Each structure stands twice: as structure tokens, then as C-alpha cells.
Amino acid sequence: MNSYQPLLTKAPTQLIQSNGNPAFGLFDGSIPDFNLQDFVYHNLMDKKASALSRYFHYKQFQFICITGADWLLAVAIADIRYANSGFAYLYRFDTKQVVSEGALLPGALGCRMSDSPSKGEAKQSFGGYQVAIKTNPTNWQLEIDTKQLKANLTIEKGQQMPLALCAPTGYNGWTYTEKSNALKVSGSLQLRTEAVDLTQALAGYDFSAGFMRRHTSWRWASINAQVEGKAFGLNMAAGVNETGLCENALWLDGHIQHLSPASFVFDRKDDKKPWQVSSLCGEVQLEFQPLYCRQEKVNIGLLASNFRQYVGLYSGFVVLQNGSRLHLKAIKGLAEDHYAKW
Template sequence: MSFSYLPRISQTPQQLIDPSGQPQFGLFEQSVPQLNFSQFDYRTVLDQPAGKLARFFAQKQFQFVTVSGDGWLLAVAIADIRYASSGFAYLYQADSAIFEKGLLLPLQFGCQMSVSPIAGVATLHAGKTRWSIEPATDSWQLQVDCGPLQANLLLHKQQQPPLALCAPTGYQGFTYTEKNNALPVTGQLSLAGKNFPLQQARAGYDFSAGFMRRQTNWRWASINTLLEAQPFGLNLAAGVNETGLCENALWLDGKIQHLSPAQFQFNRYNQESRWQIRTLCDELTLDFTPLFCRQEKVQAGLLASNFRQYVGHYQGEIRLRDGQVLQLKQCLGLAEDHYAKW
């Protein structure tokens, strides 16, 4: 059986914003090298040029890295939401205590973001706590200095194509997002002197930036693993890109397959309940069982956030375009439910 979901993939532009000041929308073959946001012709909802403050506070950016091994998962995030900078780092272990650390800082104090998914450095630090993400053309580097949690890791792209897209956001904005999963990782990862083996680990990254909605929400799923010795990655999202494009894809042995829109069903008020995830064209049918939840609820002036990121097990079937069926059994991964007013 074959599946007909074949979105058009556009040639990657050198710059995201065209000479007329408009974003270039679409799914792209590779990373967009230059995110020239300063050239975006940002307007109010009444078509007037937006002021400097409006431009500043409308632009948001976040970067995320996750690494998954046998019974453990590392997740690190950095976000610049203008009114504040935030991030977290945690290491889940199936048979041990979980280490987690969160930071929330005013404005952009202690925070810097990379200029694109292939250049610059993103950092978040307060006191002796610090983590950084450094993208490059062929890799992403993650460094964590967080008390007992120490990491110096390199995610190797190995010419695997990313999921890269730019889509309209709200009435006058846009979001560029890029994901890449199932990447091999080298380096060192330790917690309280315990070293974690990386030979069988797989990693993924997320780069998202743009002029986003003042209020937004999303559901998200992510897997980085080995299936019968083949690198397998999955990224699914719903609630962010609702304008004809979706950021759904799987990677198997270095090749990408784009997936149709996803539907997430779960009980938000019961954190132990099972999730069900389906796609419009029936490429996959997955269940997710939560094991751990990293959560934050923030109400602070102009900001509000209800964030839940779960570590858990996926199981179910994934049908490839050529008819091959992949079976997931107790596969460690992430699921997320997030509301933000920023």
C-alpha cells in the first residue's frame, strides 16, 4: 500500500526575507543560511509600519536539543521571549532520580541566541549555571555546566536533510522552524560522576524563530532511537502551523519522509493518561505512555505559560511511503503540551 502525501519541497533560498521585505514560505530542502529578520516589513493589523518596540517584542526564538539512550533522556532548552529569557536542562533516568534545573530571567539578561540554524551561539546562564548550543553547517554542539550535570556533546548531521519550513503565523507574522532527528552524537555526558554511553544514543534539535502569535499553543511528539540498528527519528506537531504547512516528518537511516497533519488526543488534566496520535493520511498510529513530566505554570504580568513536557514510551505502527511497516515497542521519546502568552 502506498501513501499519497507528497508536499512540494522548494529550493532553499539564501535569505529568508525577499527584497520586498516578505518571508519566503514553504518546505525547504536544506537549512536557510541567512535569517535576515531585520529586513522583514512588519506591519500592524491596520497595515501601518510597526514601531521599534512592537518589532522587538513580537520576535521570539527558541532552541532545543535532546539526546536519548538506553533508559535515559537528556533535554536542554533556551528561549528568548523578549519579556523574559528562560530555559531548562534535565536528565531522565528510568532507574534513578531525575535531575532538572530551570532558569527564568528578566528581558534578555544572561541570554543570547544564535543567528541561524547553522551559525552563532545560543547561551543561557545565571551564576555558575550555564548551557550553550552552537549550530554549524554539519553539526550542533551542546555544552552544559550545571552542577552535577555536565555535558559536551556534538550532534552530527552527516548530510541528513532537515525538516525546514517557513509558514505564516497569525495575521501579520511568520515562523521559521527547523528540526533534525536520529542524529549520532559524540562527546561526554555525566551526572554526579556517572558517565553515560553514547555509542547507541541518538539526538535531535529544534530551531524556531520568527514573529510569532502573542498567544499560541501546540502539541508535539519527538523520537530519537535505533530501530533494528537503523537510526529512526520522528517529529510531529499540531497547533503552531495551521496555514497549509505542517512540521511533521520521520527520518530512517538518513532519509526524510514528510508526514501529513497530526491529531493528538489526551486528557490534559490527568498526567498519567495515555496519548493517542494519528496522522491525516494514516501513516502512523501511536500510543504514548508518560513516565515523567517536566512542567511549569507561570503567570507574571504580560506573560503566561502552561508547559508540560513528558518523557515516556511510544508504541504502535508507522507505515512508510513504500508500504513498509515499522513497529515501535516501548520506544523512549518526548511529548509536549504548551500554552504560551508572550
């Protein structure tokens, strides 16, 4: 088995450099300042893009997943310019029950986003549905106020290195992605009138933004769990950040291990059939058994989305940097298959 140890670049203080282009690389930390006003955006014919194109071509989403002893909470806010969307759902593994709420709104109605993964606030609010994600250098804070879900949670970054990269996307775009998994959680979470136990809870966050492809698709796997008594996190993805870089990593007991490119084998026509998730160099060999699928299909001219996010169980193994195997047996996690025209 080949080892995979990519070279890391020191994270700059600003994303956009003096030449008007973003800094590309796999970074050793978060980039705090998204100085988007300094980015020089060109069209496909190398002409300076119009202000309208610049506005509508920029996309951003933020996502949080928290896994407890017998439940999983997933929350998202996405700004795709023509519209904004979001959801919050909680799945119970013991009862197979799910509570799911969300919103899809035109333009920027009821939505604002933060241009930084470490300072600012993303918020979506419409009627009885309100979700806010506040970021700072030490933690992410999640607030939910809906008819059935209420939360005031803090996700501690600690000293753990995130997966942070910026890669060219398409011919003239770029995507910045920052993720970190297996993080400590504190605060309160309530399902209807019942307090949800946070004792074993671990969380992961995802901040992604940039000038992405008009037609975008990805496959994704994520885990936040206790494995052999240690906090374990996994992020595997294929489809977006693959221009010389890939956004794959695991975390064990606070330490990051970067992983080689990912492969996803599954059947879109059979939601109950297991997925095979593996890596190019063999560090990851997992099977995912779906239990629940949150899906949306939207096709309204300018916009289209075929979205499936699955809650399920992972089994198999990962190979650590010291050569030992960490075995996973029915570990709770997420998998996702998404096509977007935006």
C-alpha cells in the same frame, strides 16, 4: 491509505526576500542567513510597526533532545523578549530518577541567541547554571555546566535533510522551524561524578523563530531511537505551523519522509493516561505512555505559560513510503503540551 508527498521548495540563501517578506514554503534544506533587518513588519492595520513592537514580538527558542540506552537528556533556551528561560534535565528509565535544572530571567539578562540555525551561538548563563548551543553547517554543539550536569557534545548533521519550513502565522507574522532527528552524537556527558554512556545515543534539534501569535499553543511528539537496527526519528506537531504547511516528518536510516497533519488526543487532567498520536492520512498510529512530566506554570500579567513536557514510551506503527509498516514497541521519546501568552 493515502500517500503524502508534499512538494519541496529549494531553500533560499536568505530568509527575507527583496520585497521585505519571508520566503514561505517547505524547503529542501536549511536557510543559513536570517537577514531580519530586511523584514518589513506591519501591524494589524497594515501600518509599519514600531521598533518596540518589532523587538518584543519576535520570539526564538532552541531545543536539543538526546536519547541513550536507558536515559534521555532534554535542553532548551528560549528568548521571549520580556524574559528568557531554559532548562536541562536528564531522566533515567532504569531508576525513574530525574535531575532537572533551569533558569527564568527577566529581559535578556544572562541570555543571547543566534539568528541562524547554522551559524552562531545561543547561551544562557546565571550563577552555577550555564548552557550553550553552538551551530554551524555540519553540526550542533551542546555545552552544559551546572551543579549536577556537565556536557560537551557534538550532534552531527551529516547529509540528512532537515525538516525546514517557514509559514505565515496569525494575521501579520511568520514562523521558521528547522528540526532534524536520529542524529549521531559524540563527546562527553556527566551526571554528578558518573560518566553517561553515549554508545547508543541519538539526538534531535529544534530551531524555531519568528513573529508568533501573542497567544500560542501546541502539541508535539518527538523520538530519537534505534528501531529494527536503524536510526529512527519522528517529529509531529499541531498548533503553530499549519497555514498550508505542517511540521511533521520521520527519518529512517538518514532519509526523511514528510508526514500529513497530526492529531493528538489526551487528557490534560490525567498525566498518567496514554496519548493517541496519529496523522491525517494514517501513516502514523501511535500510543504514548507518560512516565515523567516536567511542568511549569507562570502567570505574571504580560506573560503566561502552562508547559508540560513528558518523557515516556511510544508503541504502535508508522507506514513507510514503500507501504511497509515499521512497528514501535516501548520506544523512548517526548510529548509536549504548551500554552504561552508572550
